[in-house]
Amino acid sequence: MIEENSLNTAAVELRKSEDTINNLPISPAVSTLESAMTINEDTPYQRKEQCLIKQALGNKQLFEGENTKKSNFYGIETYSSDDEWDPNDNKRDSDFYGYGPEISFEKENSTIPEVAVTVPIEDDVTMLAFTFRMLLISTVVVATTTSTANFFFFKLNRVYLDVLSVIICAYFIGNGMAKLPKSWTLLNPGPFTHKEHTLIAIASMAASNNIGMNVISLQRLFYGRGNDSNYVNSGIDIGNLSSILFLISTQCIGIGLGGILNKYLVLPAAFWWPETITSANLIHTFHSTVSHIITKYRMLAFFTVFGVGFVYQFLPQFFMPVLQSISILCLAAGGASGKFNPPNEPIVKQHYRQPLLGQMGSSQGGGILSLSLDWTAISFLDPLVTPIWSQANVLFSNYFLAWVVTPILYFMNTWNAKNFPLYMPANFYLNGTKYRLQQFLVNNTLPANEAVPPMWIPPYWAICYGCGFAALSSVIVHYLVHYAANSYSVFFQSTDDLAQKDIHSRLMKRYEPIPLVWYVGCTLTMLMVGVYVTTFNSIGFQISSDFWVIPLALFIAIVFAIPTGIIRSISNQTIDLSIITELIMGVLKPGFPLANATFTVFTNAALQQSLSCAAQMKLAYYMKVPPKAVFVMQLYGTILGCIVNYFSFDYMVRNVPQIWRATHSMFSTNQWSGRSATILQTGSEIFGAISPSRFFDGSNTPYSLLFWFFLIGAALPLVFYIAARFFPRAGLQYVNWPIIFQSAAVVAGGHGNAILSATLVVIGTQYFLRKYKRSFYDKYNYITAAGLDCAATAVPILLYLLSQLKRITEGETHYGWDDISDLIPYYALKPNPTTFGPDYCGGFKFFKGNHTGYFNSTSTNYTRGHTWQ
Template identity: 35%
Template sequence: VAVTIPVSDDPTLPCLTFRFWVLATIFSILAAAVGAFNFLRYNQIALTTFAFILMSYPCGLLMAKILPSWKIGFYWPSDFLFARGTFIGGSLNPGPFNVKEQTLIIVAASTNLGAAYALDILSIQRLFFGPNQNPNNVGWAASLLLLWTTQCLGYSMAGLSRSWLVYPAAMWWPTNLVTANLLHIFHSDLQQEVVRDRLAVFKKITVLALVYELLPQFFAGYLSRISLVCLALGGASGKLGIAADYSPGRGTGVGIVTLDWAGVSQLGPLYTPLWAQMNVLISLMVSSWIFTPLLYVSDFWNAKSYPITSTGTFDNEFRPYDVSRVIDLQTHDLVVAKYDAYSPLMLNPAWAIVYAAGFAALSATLVHVFLFHGQELAEGFRSSRNPESEDVHVKMMRKYPEVPFTWYLATLVIFAALSIFLVEYWNTEFGMRWWGVLLAIAMAFIFLIPTGIILAISNATIGTNIIVELIYGFIDPGKAIANTVFKTYGFNSLHQAHALASDLKLGVYMKIPPKAMFISQFYGTIIGSIVNYAVMDMLIRNVKQIWYFTHHSPLAIDNHWNAQNPPVFYTASLIWGAIGPQRFFSGQYSVLYYGFLVGAIAPVLTWGLHRRFPGSGWNYVNFPIFFQYWGKAQSNGFANCLVSGFAASLTSQFWLKRHHRTWYDKYNYTVSAGLDSGSMFTAIIIYLV
């Protein structure tokens, strides 16, 4: 952080300028429109934070060059006869386009990267749940209220968690260093040698990556997945298919190398700490390359009857589970008699163990953070923090008025009240009662600090969707839509809180006045939610291919509209909501609940070893991360990038950082930004062509 983020600030730089409002509006609309468009498409447009940095910079410079310096605004209160009140407004062109303006533009736009999570609910109601249950298909008022409440509850949580997730120097949020580094390159004085060198390197790496990525992404697709084992053995590696690729039934991805940076970058190898990456990579390698083949060889839980790496659900004859055979096709509620007559849900054993690992990750997170970060937790509760633990950049921010605690508390109360109104007034459509909102918020708060601490120091996300679905499935079984609504409030609110806490830390690095950051985040989210809904509504109404594909119609011919998200979310709503965990995790799968116990015990062992042998590195063994990524190569596309990601991580975070520290400090994050930017632009060009 010290060599990447300048310890300097110019408090005179304007922030919420006319340029900000124009560009933040444009790019928020663009990001939200693309996110909703991608949501209903099979092949998608790749947009990242770097796209908005590189697009907004020339736009800001152009506006600074051509706009007049006229003052616009009004006086409040107005008294034209005797005196004028305070002038509210500013100049169209207050001077050069500055780094604080651009940071706020990026924050507003990035709140809309990817479609809002609640679009899943709205889309499956439109596409799967019939008019008898939802006569109005949840109209625009309820839709917008759902989007706004589920997106904005996280703001209050992020603000209330500042003492733990933003202010401490240890909470450094690795991805922010890449973003902040690039922003400073564009806006720092080019007379400085380090700035000139970084800018030159960024340009060269971006161009080289753009050109090179045409090979794996377009001309030579095989470069994105090369099996060293298969090449060495002259073909498929044995009857187990332990190599090949990671398609269901074809292999576990042993020894696959990718030469596509778009794949390697999934793990963030150039900015994620080495210890965190080792926990991730070891977990993925052990679970995929060793554990899964062993289950298959031993035929554990009839493993040989399933595709070796399948993540789907099956019936007792090992065929894909036909959910339509156990539900009422009008109400989409479970018909117990049909379920008993058909089959219980069955899982590929390797994938079933992933659920146990998910349970273990949650309990391990609570115990690990309590044991290893107890001091940080205690300091966060104290009104006066330890000055030594406070970020130097936070100290520099004291010149700016902080967003009051009451603002965030009021935000929580207002959006919680609106959420309760939503589920009660539209109870027929959403099926959840007021207590579900309060329980979901409570669950989000329970995991807010522990999972946030791990994310802030390691760049590893601990998912809580499993526990949220599990709890509501037990409390209110048989409710498909209600389960998805509860999951959205419980899981997405937490996800939003972490994303916004990361933005707050970026604001600290860039010396953004906290109130300006608060306004930027809210503005981008409110605008983006409207655009999300409008684009989704327009596409579902006018593009019939979306409906054809989701219902497997023979009229489905344009595979570009073979949307993946709604069908997956719909199936999950039936499994966790209609069928419920009490049936899903019964019989032989009841043993999976022991994952909670394993997760609670494992960190105690490493903590004890760390206390007994303090210099031996046991504190770097992070069981929450290890369990979270167990088996995830099956679902997250990590299989193809394990070897290449491991090599990139060792090169950057070990070899360069340890043996070429000067070069690492000067260029590492610049190279990362260049590679990601070039890869992204290649994907956009290929999509448009």
């Protein structure tokens, strides 16, 4: 081997060259690419890296010993003593920056820096992939993750067993099964491979995106209840079979659509799907068969970060809940007492107890100056994974809307803002009480001639709706000015020609591709199932003979698939279609809230599942997994996930009274929250029952101005595109208006405490660390993200299991669904949530009296003399 002092000298020389390394480019924003479909493969990124290696090692002899060559998982070849460094040979046996042997750097690598340092470019076509062992492990993890996701969907701080947790669990289970007797070939066909591991992760990801459950939750929790206050069996139940078929149709139709779009969203190297890099990096780290320094360090880094994070997460999750959200604004204003707060308006104070600055600074409000030390909250924005330019657009959007625009609208009393809580996701009467639509519905529909009082929403939510309008028009214009010409060109190219432009796609040509007819057949079959289920269950979906509803939903998903898919594939940001679909269905079929929700959910489920499947196929390309095996596991994971999702939800609704109380009140309990379900229900009331013609264009509503956002959204991308041409050095190419408009409602989902914390993490890692310690960043950034995410997921799950153990050991007859936090008495770092709020921003009991927030029409003049016709 090369002498130790020679290798150390080489490493020193490389470290001296870090100034050059630190100038390597970041992953490009969508606006910076002249052609997203083809990029010059001879990139400066690779030329700089090769130059540095040659500079450090020169033409020194690298290895001594037998004249043999060996190849491993990463494609590293060890050379004989006769082999010397060839200036024309771009292979090397140092790690990415020369600190020890690791990955061979082929002459050709990915054109995206993050992919080049993470994903190897070697493949073994004989490696096991589709095995019974893989199928068995997939069944276990899919059942576990989907049932767990249902439980945490109604929790105040939602946590999921995400794909990283699945990768870790599957690794230990798979390796454990690989130690079984070799004669048990069904359970132990050989060593547990990274391809089996990847297929397990793909099955889990396919099962985790079940948007169709939103319609089922509306049916069971909000509609058909009448005046029955019993939370069990008083909603609409369309039956087990119909519910499961509806879920399967909404999800599997996305698999077919995603496969059809592989040519446009998966094959181009520029569409690198950042969400897949962490998973690819973790799987590669686990399955490296070489005892190289960098591999050991990455494995050690992962388990160190996971261990430290696991211990630390007990502080915000159990011992010191105040760390979940430290509201500097609330504390400066006198805490829950609000002694230094500006006084609430009398009309709001009568119904809403939280002080004004408490609303602005709380995590469930605007999150102004709210800092979270809980990675569960911070990780919502993926600050270590999402590219910095994308994060900048997201953070700017939320700072501007939640921190600047909303307070200005409040103090100017725009749209009677002082009558309502600032950030509450609910509909109101003009006097500030919660809008009770149920008293006007007949068989869950609103008659066209029914006179109803005007519905009002807080200005923050009005602007969010406007931004939703702008996001849809901006994404179309953004696509037209940047990518329409390239998409047209790709349409006439063969997949073989496209695959030649990317090393990973070229390696995947060894495997038999999936016939297009498979994807088309899946799409059409699920379309027919969706039409059948929705039209023959008119009570639950309110579609009846309108068979055109589901085909129209699929058509809209197809129109927006490529424009929104391009943005997600490079920015890790998703463009949601809820606003535009609610608006369209509200115009076509007014007065039917469940029909509106069904149309909205079907469109979004088809779109988001198709993009998720495209991301899963990109992960398969990185890991060199046979495409047909991927398709089978996507279908298997989706169908099994739908079945488990439904039955776990059904069990929760029937046995957990806290869910009904959380979804039918204006507040969250200590641990339970109905915010996510309430947001969809609010939209179904505005666009479905009330209808856009009444809400946006009625005689007593100011919200018609929001339609101008369509024009604003269409104009801004074009203006900035032209400006970037005249001022190429101004950085305007990094301004992405679809992301800005779409991300405006991040705070709306109850993530206000994540904004400031995520900003600090992004600046510290993706700017300073990447700029001044690029080598360290490239080695450990994604593995650190994986460790922190897994720790943040593991602790809440463990606390829940302990709470159930406590219930069983104490012989409780009721279900102990709330966690075991009552074992820690209230103190300064664990404030009473009812009295002080979890972050000293005021208690959760917003409304006086014993009612849950519904309006009592016999005691309050709710109409003020006005009605909508």
